[in-house]
Amino acid sequence: MDNKTNNLSHKSIRLFTNNTLERHLLIKIDGEDYHYLKNVMRISSGDELFLFNGIEGEWKSKVVQITRKYIKLEILHKNREQINYTNIECFFSPLNNNRHNYIIEKLTELGILSFTPVLTSYCNIRKFNQSKAFLRGKEAAEQCGLLQVPNVNEMIKFNELLKQEFKNKILIFFDEESPLKNPIEIINSLKGKKISFLIGPEGGFSDIERASILELNNVVRLSLGSRILRADTAAIVSASIIQFTFGDI
Amino acid sequence: MDNKTNNLSHKSIRLFTNNTLERHLLIKIDGEDYHYLKNVMRISSGDELFLFNGIEGEWKSKVVQITRKYIKLEILHKNREQINYTNIECFFSPLNNNRHNYIIEKLTELGILSFTPVLTSYCNIRKFNQSKAFLRGKEAAEQCGLLQVPNVNEMIKFNELLKQEFKNKILIFFDEESPLKNPIEIINSLKGKKISFLIGPEGGFSDIERASILELNNVVRLSLGSRILRADTAAIVSASIIQFTFGDI
Structure with missing residues (x-):
């Protein structure tokens, strides 16, 4: 390969x-x-x-x-020559055993260039090693031939995510409680828009959190299917679908 | 999530x-x-x-x-009640540090139920622990709610892969040297067919191997894009694209 x-x-x-x-x-x-x-x-x-x-x-x-x-x-x-990539931002929850570093590595390979960890209620990881995560992304960028290294931002609390300005961009919310729809078709309809996406923690979102996300402007709620995917698998699947649907390959 | x-x-x-x-x-x-x-x-x-x-x-x-x-x-x-899943077969090359077990875990979550390791020229792993790989798949199936555990077959040599009967099924060959095409569109056109797919080793296929694969009947050659993906990332991306395009979600 x-x-x-x-x-x-x-x-x-x-x-x-x-x-x-x-x-x-x-x-x-x-x-x-x-x-x-x-x-x-x-x-x-x-x-x-x-x-x-x-x-x-x-x-x-x-x-x-x-x-x-x-x-x-x-x-x-x-x-x-320098390439300027489409900036697709990933919001994710820190995972046990630093498995979020795996998300950063794989999503960097898939061309995601901005990562922001979000602290949610059911997330049992309270510390995030930003510099270690950055190094993992840098190494992936070096190995996979990128001309940019991804940004790894400081961890934000869930409430700060809600204060984010999604006016000029779409937040794709991969929600396990979303009814089954064809995600490829829906993402296809978002072509040309600025995209960010949100991956939940192992324990899922609380009902209050889920409701708050759905109340935000410019949120698209999608299902990753009937299967039960671990958070790191869900992250890679989401990034693959977004990149391949957008044709940014 | x-x-x-x-x-x-x-x-x-x-x-x-x-x-x-x-x-x-x-x-x-x-x-x-x-x-x-x-x-x-x-x-x-x-x-x-x-x-x-x-x-x-x-x-x-x-x-x-x-x-x-x-x-x-x-x-x-x-x-x-028992569910009988579509059988999509994955052929892959064993990876360093048993990273192929990660492929089995993630692809099981994505609904792939048959795995066959293939020994190729540039593959530097000569031993494959079949029972360990099976346990990894079994555990993933237990955790992700499947009603079947995946088959993990014995390792075969590349020449045996060529002897496989692809008369009644399609072999999707994710080939880094394939020209860029929209894989979703092409996979979409394969709906209703029996599908298997092939992921190469870290070192890629040799020119002779690549040519032999392309000479097989019922081979569809696809690109995973301009990015350089590691073998394990490529495997997850391939399975995601196949499953989501087929709508078997």
Whole structure:
């Protein structure tokens, strides 16, 4: 399936950086990325790798120095122009055993670029490690050839979700109590709109929460079918259906 | 999202059994299931749980005895009639770190009931733990409310896949080198047909393998888009698209 992944991870390493990318610039890689390049990928002087910063496209670079603290790269030339992706925002509930990181990884592969954890009544996870989740998304973006890394926002409480402005966008609410309808047909009718979607916690939403969501403006309530899907499965299924229906493939 | 999962796993335990299910029968649960009921679910005498055997529907039963080796259940009454699901067969390549078990778990939730691992040239996993994979599917079927557990077949070599009879069914081949087409539209046109689908290994198919697949009869070649998906993501996305397009939700 993913021959390309293989090529990318073993032959062409890709790295997200906050640096400006410009021909002949020299940049230093330290911290986690230094460890990854040196100890995991066993990079050597002269090796080439790709860099992207979410703004200026993808650039080829060459290792010019490896010290005990950093790796120095020289930027050679631009390899791909920047792509600006459709921003589909995902609201989700944190899951047991950090399984929400799995959601971030898989949904990044599927092109979702904004994640906001929402604390609901039946959610038994109260802490969310934002930087760990960001790293999971960054790594997925690097591996799957994206030219942007996803935003992982701070956790918000359910009431703050209700205060969100859905005036200019649609919130797709995948609700297990929604009557069965063909989701593909309905999502098809939303083409051209700004889309966000909401995935509930393991324990589901409370009746009060469900009612509050349905009272919001611009909410589309959809069913994921008669099957009982775990929250992480539901997230991947939702993102697949939205992306494939929108034809953003 | 999965309020129902919660109910099922904490309030209504479901268990697959090979026993005949009939009113007033007494049956013994031992082995792994005994351990699960006693030590994980901490079941007590008088507790009720659901049983299904893939043939005779779902039955309510009551714990009548708990010994140090087994739990005895009395079958009370039928709760749901047997459902016979559409059999969509998944061929996949074994993945590193047993990540194929994740494919089996998620695809079971999505209603796929037959799994056959295929050994290909670029696949670096040569052993496949069939019973572990079966247990993963059984557990998913128990948790997601299915009335059947999936078959997990023995691993076959790529050449045996080619000998498979696709005369009476379609093989959907998700091929990263396929030109971009709208997969939903094409799958839609296959309604009413018997479907199987093939997910490649991490390293992709070799050129010879790809050519041999495309030479088979009744193969539909589809793209999962321009994104680079890992093999496990590709599997879930494929199953979602097939199930939702077929409307078997």
